[in-house]
Each structure stands twice: as structure tokens, then as C-alpha cells.
Amino acid sequence: MFFVVGLLAVVAIPDREIGTPQDSQQRKILIDRLERLRTALGRYWGDHDAAYPTLEELQGLSEPAAKHKVRAGFTAYLDRVPDNPFTEDNRIAPMDAPVGDSDWVYDHPTGVFKANDSVEHRSL
Numbered sequence: 001m002f003f004v005v006g007l008l009a010v011v012a013i014p015d016r017e018i019g020t021p022q023d024s025q026q027r028k029i030l031i032d033r034l035e036r037l038r039t040a041l042g043r044y045w046g047d048h049d050a051a052y053p054t055l056e057e058l059q060g061l062s063e064p065a066a067k068h069k070v071r072a073g074f075t076a077y078l079d080r081v082p083d084n085p086f087t088e089d090n091r092i093a094p095m096d097a098p099v100g101d102s103d104w105v106y107d108h109p110t111g112v113f114k115a116n117d118s119v120e121h122r123s124l
Helices: 002-012 021-047 055-060
Strands: 092-094 104-107 112-115
Touching (some): 021 112, 055 092
């Protein structure tokens, strides 16, 4: 009887719920970073006549702060693009980049910003 109940529980749990505790923690960090980035993009949009920062502007914030001589533009909203916790890097590519080619993808006209380390995370 207990075997049957245990077997049903394993079958009923979706695959993504079975991940390791570290995966779960990294996913929470990823979601938090996406929320902070999207909030910063929204604030920028509101302050700049419904325009989002350019891809190049965000890519410039992927570099360490020490490399920036003049800190202007989007840096008032976000000092640096954070690392994707699953890749531990912060490279940004255009939205049409293949999954896995970068850590993040961004669409300048719409302000859509997503993770790009996996198909699952890109859907967040």
C-alpha cells in the first residue's frame, strides 16, 4: 500500500519540482534579478518618454564598473547588469539569439528582458 502511494506521488510531481535545493535557490535568485531588471527598465521607460535603453547601453553595463569612465543613462536605474545565477555571467544578446548563446536576451523596442540559459528560464 505504501509503495503504491509513494509511486503515485513520484508520478504526480512535475519534473521541475524534483530539482536539487541548489537549483531551487538559483531559480529564486534568477526570478529576483529578472524582477529588479524589469523594474529598472520600467522606471527608465517612464522617465524617458516611453523609450527603453538601447541594447548597447545595457551591454555596456555588463562590464565591471571600473571600466566605465562616465556613468550616465541607465546607470541611474541599475549600476550593473547582474549575473545570471545559472551561468554566472551577464552577457546580453538581442531577443532573436539562440538559447544558450548568452546569459540574457533583450528587445530594445519592447523592453522585454529574459534569461537565456535554458528554454525553461527564457519563458519566465
